[in-house]
Amino acid sequence: MNTAPDVLSAPLRVRFDYTRSVGPTIGHFLTNLRARKLVGVRGSDGRVLVPPPEYDPVTSAALTEFVDVAETGTVQSWTWVREPLAGQPFDRPFAWALIKLDGADTALLHAVDVAGPEDIQTGMRVVVRWAAETTGSIHDIACFEPGEKPSTPTASAASTDEPVTMITTPVDLAYKHTASPQETVYLRGLAEGKLLGGRTDAAGKVYFPPRGANPTDGRPTDEVVELPDRGTVTTFCIVNVPFLGQRIKPPYVAAYVLLDGADIPVLHLVLGCEASEVRMGMRVEAVWKPREEWGFGLENVDHFRPSGEPDADYETYKHHL
Numbered sequence: 001m002n003t004a005p006d007v008l009s010a011p012l013r014v015r016f017d018y019t020r021s022v023g024p025t026i027g028h029f030l031t032n033l034r035a036r037k038l039v040g041v042r043g044s045d046g047r048v049l050v051p052p053p054e055y056d057p058v059t060s061a062a063l064t065e066f067v068d069v070a071e072t073g074t075v076q077s078w079t080w081v082r083e084p085l086a087g088q089p090f091d092r093p094f095a096w097a098l099i100k101l102d103g104a105d106t107a108l109l110h111a112v113d114v115a116g117p118e119d120i121q122t123g124m125r126v127v128v129r130w131a132a133e134t135t136g137s138i139h140d141i142a143c144f145e146p147g148e149k150p151s152t153p154t155a156s157a158a159s160t161d162e163p164v165t166m167i168t169t170p171v172d173l174a175y176k177h178t179a180s181p182q183e184t185v186y187l188r189g190l191a192e193g194k195l196l197g198g199r200t201d202a203a204g205k206v207y208f209p210p211r212g213a214n215p216t217d218g219r220p221t222d223e224v225v226e227l228p229d230r231g232t233v234t235t236f237c238i239v240n241v242p243f244l245g246q247r248i249k250p251p252y253v254a255a256y257v258l259l260d261g262a263d264i265p266v267l268h269l270v271l272g273c274e275a276s277e278v279r280m281g282m283r284v285e286a287v288w289k290p291r292e293e294w295g296f297g298l299e300n301v302d303h304f305r306p307s308g309e310p311d312a313d314y315e316t317y318k319h320h321l
Contacts, residue, residue, distance in 0.1 A: 010296070039066045207221055280317075283309035286303075
């Protein structure tokens with residue numbers, strides 16, 4: 001009886017800073033938070049909405065009538081966080097709650113600082129605790145705490161007349177990836193310096209990286225095909241814009257490389273020549289990292305470089321554009 005090979009799994013973490021413009025509505029809300037003030041916006045049905053949406057949930061019209069609301073409010077519902085995660089408001093147990101601020105008709109989600117779940121309940125009155133330093137983000141509200149009286153700030157609010165127009169949100173996603181049997185074969189091959197594709201049978205297309213099934217008929221791509229580390233550039237992009245965490249100084253080329261014997265191209269870097277010299281049909285070869293740096297990943301191939309061979313004929317790769 002055939003049995004599936006032991007599959008690989010590994011923890012993965014994706015981290016980056018997401019910077020975006022906030023627009024006039026959210027910008028006004030955040031600018032007021034920086035000044036330790038809370039505002040909502042009035043909808044067409046007369047309700048005061050907090051946080052303020054840009055468009056009316058009833059008519060979809062733009063909303064422009066801002067309304068001051070209080071620092072105090074009432075817990076509408078809540079949940080207890082027994083084991084806080086990294087990046088949450090506290091490193092100890094706390095509550096998340098939907099809080100309807102006095103003067104508002106909708107609820108705001110935020111943390112409530114209480115010692116235990118027995119210390120919070122629906123209908124409880126709470127008040128904002130402001131952050132020591134305000135910058136124009138939702139974190140200017142450090143949390144809510146039980147009570148009716150606004151807390152005395154421990155530091156003055158940021159003094160600037162410039163409205164908040166941009167925010168940067170750190171994104172941090174940690175998870176465990178478990179490879180499929182076909183992907184496991186591919187990854188183990190990379191650890192041995194091999195480029196392994198997969199197909200259903202001798203008449204099927206060769207996929208690199210291999211897929212679990214042929215997308216046209218659903219049959220498993222269990223037949224392993226070892227491919228050479230040479231190929232042809234089918235399409236490419238010259239990267240000219242710098243970004244946070246960039247390892248290569250622009251300009252450089254990201255290209256789809258169709259390995260000889262494969263039927264779909266793979267995205268990788270093309271270096272070793274001027275970016276302006278890269279072209280469709282260019283023949284390239286893999287440049288491997290030193291063997292002691294190999295792991296279970298395509299990053300074992302540092303990049304592709306021109307092989308010096310004549311360009312491939314257009315008929316060779318036109319179906320892969």
